[in-house]
Amino acid sequence: MPRKKVILFLTGCIVWVALYTLGCRTQPKQEARTPVDYIKAIPGPSDPVPVATAKKGEVLIGYSDCFSCHKEDQRSVGPAFKDIAKRYPVNQAYIEYLAKKVIQGGSGSWGNAVMTPHPQLALDNVKVMVSYILSMRE
Ligand code: HEC
Structure with missing residues (x-):
């Protein structure tokens, strides 16, 4: 492979890795605790409320x-x-x-x-x- 191509290839790799890590870093942080948006009904018979x-x-x-x-x-x-x-x-x-x-x-x-x-x-x-x-x- 000619030298020029090797250098181009290596630079390409470095740029790709740099972009990849940057991309990871700018991703939104995961919420520590997700809110409960469902209701877990407790089973059991219900009495009527007067x-x-x-x-x-x-x-x-x-x-x-x-x-x-x-x-x-x-x-x-x-x-x-x-x-x-x-x-x-x-x-x-x-x-x-x-x-x-x-x-x-x-x-x-x-x-x-x-x-x-x-x-x-x-x-x-x-x-x-x-x-x-x-x-x-x-
Ligand atoms: C300062 C805000 C606030 C006020 C004032 C308040 N609540 Fe609450 N209430 C909450 C929150 C927050 C929860 C959820 C608590 C939990 O997750 O255990 C809740 C939960 C409840 C629950 C369900 C409890 C459970 O364990 O499932 C009932 C019933 C309730 N409230 C009734 C009332 C009544 C009746 C009043 C008025 C006398 C009242 N609340 C006033 C904030 C409030």
């Missing part, structure tokens, strides 16, 4: 700060109420569990966002609020 309870829950939620982080059918800071309803069956055990979570606050079930604690709310009232949220099951 209309009067749901109405009362709706009013209580209106008087609290829930809507600053939650929307009915869209994810906001917290999960959409309808998504919460899709996930949990309606029964006393889950109503109690979720009511305690609202009072204590926390994170981890839906991602990294944190729900502030609500120690000022009475457990019985929060249970009514949760019943209203779970009644949005379709």
Whole structure:
């Protein structure tokens, strides 16, 4: 092979390697944690929520700060109420569990966002609020 061609070939290789590494470096970084965009429904029978309870829950939620982080059918800071309803069956055990979570606050079930604690709310009232949220099951 003539010298000129060899040099051309080598330069070509170097340029190619340089572009390749540059290309790798400019690729977007992988997200450390991908958000959960699916709902894993917990299986189990659901009890009906009495209309009067749901109405009362709706009013209580209106008087609290829930809507600053939650929307009915869209994810906001917290999960959409309808998504919460899709996930949990309606029964006393889950109503109690979720009511305690609202009072204590926390994170981890839906991602990294944190729900502030609500120690000022009475457990019985929060249970009514949760019943209203779970009644949005379709
Ligand atoms: C500061 C924002 C914020 C406020 C205010 C707030 N939430 Fe939340 N809520 C969240 C976040 C964030 C989550 C998800 C927590 C998780 O991933 O464990 C959540 C989750 C929930 C859940 C589901 C919990 C679970 O473990 O699946 C319920 C039910 C709920 N909220 C009800 C309420 C009610 C009722 C109120 C009003 C009294 C309220 N939230 C006020 C941010 C908030």
